Amino acid sequence: MTGSSTFGFIGLGVMGEPMCRHLVQKTKQRILIHDINPEPVARLVQAGAVDASSIAGLAKADVVFISMPSGEHLKKICEMPGGILEFARAGQTIVDLSTSPLKLTRELAGAFAAKGADYADAPVARTRAAAEAGTLAISVGANADVFARIEPLLRCFASEVTHCGDVGSGQVVKILNNMVVVGTVTALCEAAAIANSAGVSTATLFDAFSKGSADSFALRNHGYKAVLAQEFPERVFSTDYMHKDVSYALDMARDAGIEAREAALGARLLTEASQAGFGANYWPVIVKIIERSSKKS
Template identity: 55%
Template sequence: MAVFGFIGLGVMGEPICRNILTKSGWEGVVFDLSPDPVARLVADGARAAASVAEVVAAADVIFLSLPGGPQVEAVVAGPGGVLETIRAGQILVDTSTAPVGLTRELAAKVEAKGARMADAPVARTRQAAIEGTLSIMVGAEPDLFARIEPLLRCAASDVTLCGGIGCGQVVKIVNNMVLFETVVALSEALALGEGAGVDRTLLFETLSKGSADSFALRNHGLKAMIPDTFPTGAFPTDYALKDVSYALDLARQTGVHAEGAELAEARMKAAKAAGFGAEYFPVLARAIARR
């Protein structure tokens, strides 16, 4: 039986792994620093590994789902990392959101070992990850994409080949940049509307019926900003700050002055300074309201 490995079983990684495990017909070998998601996946039929090296030794295709660039670099290129044990013919698929330059640098090192790498960052919510309806943006050569697409479709309703290595990260980073900027706009709309005497729920429900409608309004706006509920354990302000920094890095590399992204970063920094670093990132609405 073919074997996939999965390293990183956090908010998104655990449900992605579970969908691949239960739908693909492949055996799964899993590793995470936290024992709880490992135990849950073992109960679903996976096999626990004691280290990254043990996952790499067992798997034909190795998935990563990690918080960001520093963690990806450590797991792939650090002591005991993927590069120490990966062998010719294996495939590494990184579903994390990481800097484009780092992704391409690591891919070159993976290929020097005779293996191959694709970037496949994911978009949409944790609920979408649970339901297997994510959008996955892939950077890979077409033949490699054809090999990993069936596994990715276990976790996603939309899987898009965006170009060569790193292009999945480009599209994901731009996706998040647009989302963050939209949430800033919604926060300002909420402050303006309430300040002028319009009911907050009526405001957003009415906007959703017009040209201001968006995924951000219907999900981040109506489900979090209107009830003023920003749980921890969702996509926190700290993670959003990380992702907008990748967008600004990309802007510098391409010579684009991304003023909207700069504003989103400033608003999220204000939310973090107000003590909301761990809360779901639309909490930046509170920082705007306080201004």
């Protein structure tokens, strides 16, 4: 991007605020921001961002980053009267950092293209801590020219940026990543419950796993830090958020005519956890649902 480019960032939640802060600190450019919550706006203004006060004000930016909790929120912020799409213009680039449905992503890309604006899907992976550290992983769906323009900006808050193909491919990769992680953590939770019932502690089990072929990122992060520690805080990636992502994976599977049995199990466990009152908790809390089933048998 040129030195005169203006950037905008809408959606300053758990992930959006630290991402935006890195953008402010590392680009040294004018960053317009907007959120319905005044607290993160105030904090980022202190860091050097500019409160755009409205979507109309934010839409003046040459590159607009969007970080929303769900596809439903993304659709609304783009398509509502006075939304981002209404103000889109030729030469502008829209970058969706949210995890959004594939069909919606392609529909929005087409709508923005009709206004002359480029669109990229760049869903982020890893944790709030990674967002704070600027070490997120991002899978990007965009044409080669758009990717070349936005990659340096994404690297302000990500240590891994992968160009996955045209628009929509970033969402495919991110959604399936989460589907696989849920399957892995579900297996860890089931293994822990079975081991406990046989007199082997979770700590011993996971230590052995870490030295063998069952070792994984999921074990060392979700397994040790949540399942073993029994720590499932709020304002981390929640049960309801993960259920949303697995639901998107199941939608893609249905469209492809594939019966994704393991993903369906993960979705069911996440639903049960939410119904049990854990919807806002860190999603490996599904272990509690598995433990409850083992105690009933």
